[in-house]
Amino acid sequence: MQSRRLLSLLAPALAAGLLTSTSALAQAAFSCPQTGGDLIVGMEAGVPTLDQHTATSSATRNVAMNIFETLVIRDAAMTPTPDLAESIETSEDGLTYTFKLRDGISFHNGKPLTTADVVASFDRYKEVGVNRATLDVVEKWEATDDITFVITLKQAQPTFLESLSSYTVPIVILPAEEAAKPANQITPIGTGPFKFVEFVPDSHVRLERYDGYVANDTFGDLSGFAGHKQACVDTVTFRMLTEAGARMAALETGEVHIVENVPAISQERLAGTAGVEVVRLENFALNVAYPNWSAPPTDNALVRQAMLAALDMEEIMEAATDGAFKLNPSFQFPDTGYYSTAGEEFYNQADPEKARALLAEAGYTNEPIVLLTNQQFPNMYNSALVMAAQLQAAGMNAELRVLDWPTALATSEKETAGWNVFFTFWATVTAQGGPTSLRNLANPNNVYKPVNNEGDAAFNEAFARIQSGADLETRRAAFAEAQAIAFEQVMAIPFGIMQNAQGIRANVENYQPYYNTRVSNVWLEQ
Structure with a gap:
């Protein structure tokens, strides 16, 4: 056989002359x-x-x-x-x-x-x-x-x-x-x-x-x-x-050589600091939250849809990133192979009146909606803070539960009680594209915690076709279908794309x- x-996957690079032979690679190998x-x-x-x-x-x-x-x-x-x-x-x-x-x-x-x-x-x-x-x-x-x-x-x-x-x-x-x-x-x-x-x-x-x-x-x-x-x-x-001010001070004094995530408010100062450089990654991560389908009232699809209808993504992303963001009605970065805007009608609605109508239809009776977040990642905390205010303005009893990051993450992974929405970001998930960017929403991962871990059947059927489609066009069509379902059923909430700035010593x-x-x-x- x-x-x-x-x-053979590297053939385009070979044809372009970027890779020529094993011996040429060895000769060109990096040396410190x-x-x-x-x-x-x-x-x-x-x-x-x-x-x-x-x-x-x-x-x-x-x-x-x-x-x-x-x-x-x-x-x-x-x-x-x-x-x-x-x-x-x-x-x-x-x-x-x-x-x-x-x-x-x-x-x-x-x-x-x-x-x-x-x-x-x-x-x-x-x-x-x-x-x-x-x-x-x-x-x-x-x-x-x-x-x-x-x-x-x-x-x-x-x-x-x-x-x-x-x-x-x-x-x-x-x-x-x-x-x-x-x-x-x-x-x-x-x-x-x-x-x-x-x-x-x-x-x-x-x-x-x-x-x-x-x-x-x-x-x-x-x-x-x-x-x-x-x-x-x-x-x-x-x-x-974990405290941004301490991290920036350590970089400025030379106590550390590299710092992750320089807040926008610190970037201008650091750019003018001798011996320090700010470097950037434009499409770094998708700022995202996902609801808990096992805990009331977010076990009700109409309540989840009301939450999504109420959200002003621009306001959330501005608070999360101090302006270093792009709105993006997709679970993919733009200009990538599977990019789709299917389901974009559910993104950035900023419609509190529609939210109130959906709540009435759901029979919502002011049950608490607990937003699980942390302060180690300011983008997550600020996203939760603004989302809470927007939900409250649309008639929802939103409240924050603030834990340290490892505990918040473990709670979202292991518990189905005590929270309704978890805040995180997807960097490698989104960057790798294709099936990887939606795998968190498919069986058995199901980060949105469906009852008995039985995920949305239509989504899982479409996700299976992303993986098994015989050609790229078939897989792209399945991706668009799965994404539209994820938006409509509110399996996750992508707020927008975050940029990332890091600081390094000279x-x-x-x-x-x-x-x-x-x-x-x-x-x-x-």
């Missing part, structure tokens, strides 16, 4: 101009866990994706590309995927990577992984030898590699002995350029260079989370500086803002 390699020093990153949120299989938090990814690696990952163009794999072959019938591991890779504890570790990691993810539905289409996986891992599907799914390479909650590869441990009880041992040293909750995480790291030269430099990665600094300390070289913090290929001028 004939097969085709994943490298300088090494040494402790790079200090000021984080905007606490890190709830470093067990990447179990965590949706961007704060976890900001640290963990410098420790762990996957079989297949996304490059800067969001194309699936090998990571720990040397090659990936797909059978002609689309049912079998054969991964060959790269040579010479060892975990941070010195143990050589084999497919036994890959099997154990996939077994664990199937049990505890947040996005384990990715593997529902899989009939089996097996190691046929120490470097060959084979996945067999129940039926062909054209978007399988797209789903497998998602790094929202990636299937990172752990040593088999760690993969045998329950959720949140692992020691963070990976194969990445940095290895774990210390985690002090609510304080910091410290990593150090892994001298045994073997880089992937699919690209000569870092591309997304793919390509050639190298630890140029001796250590990286991720400090949890002696930080080659740092590039991304959807998560990448510290590979970054060095400090001595």
Whole structure:
């Protein structure tokens, strides 16, 4: 049976002369101009866990994706590309995927990577992984030898590699002995350029260079989370500086080298501060909230529709971002392959009278609508604050419940009582596009907490067609249909697109803002 390699996905780059040959890539591979020093990153949120299989938090990814690696990952163009794999072959019938591991890779504890570790990691993810539905289409996986891992599907799914390479909650590869441990009880041992040293909750995480790291030269430099990665600094300390003023002060004094999320109010001052630079990512994240379908009164679709009718998205986004935003009636960023405005009639209605009529039809009797938020992420807190005022103006008894970020996130994931709307943002989810950008609303993820976790049937049927459609146009049409259902049924509320500004000290070289913090290929001028 004939097969085709994943490298064929890179054919446009090859044709353009961007990639010419393996030897040319090796010659052009990144090399640190300088090494040494402790790079200090000021984080905007606490890190709830470093067990990447179990965590949706961007704060976890900001640290963990410098420790762990996957079989297949996304490059800067969001194309699936090998990571720990040397090659990936797909059978002609689309049912079998054969991964060959790269040579010479060892975990941070010195143990050589084999497919036994890959099997154990996939077994664990199937049990505890947040996005384990990715593997529902899989009939089996097996190691046929120490470097060959084979996945067999129940039926062909054209978007399988797209789903497998998602790094929202990636299937990172752990040593088999760690993969045998329950959720949140692992020691963070990976194969990445940095290895774990210390985690002090609510304080910091410290990593150090892994001298045994073997880089992937699919690209000569870092591309997304793919390509050639190298630890140029001796250590990286991720400090949890959740108060924005303290984070900015630490950057200005040189106490930290990089800070996440510079508020708009601070950007002008920092831009005029000697030794500091502000860097930006224009389409960073979708500012979003989702209701709890299991808790009254948001178990009533008419109440949810009344909430959506009342919202003035421009006012919410202005408060959330101090003006650094774009309105966007979609769950995708503009100018991407699946972008659609289906359902836009439900977006930015700002119609309190329509909301009142829907409430009357629903039989709403002033039950509390609890908005679950936190103050570590000002955009979430301010979005909730303004949304509460808008709901109150439309006759709803809206109130805030403010917890710290890790507790708020855990409450939204594990509890179906005590909250009605949860506030967050989707960065990697939206950026990766296609099925990934709606997976949180599909079975079994269902972040909107339907009763008995039985999600909207029409949405799930459309979502299945996004994954299984034989051609791109079919998948795009299914995406538009699913998005329209998500708007109408109020499965989630996208407020708009947030930009992101980060601050760096002048002696930080080659740092590039991304959807998560990448510290590979970054060095400090001595």
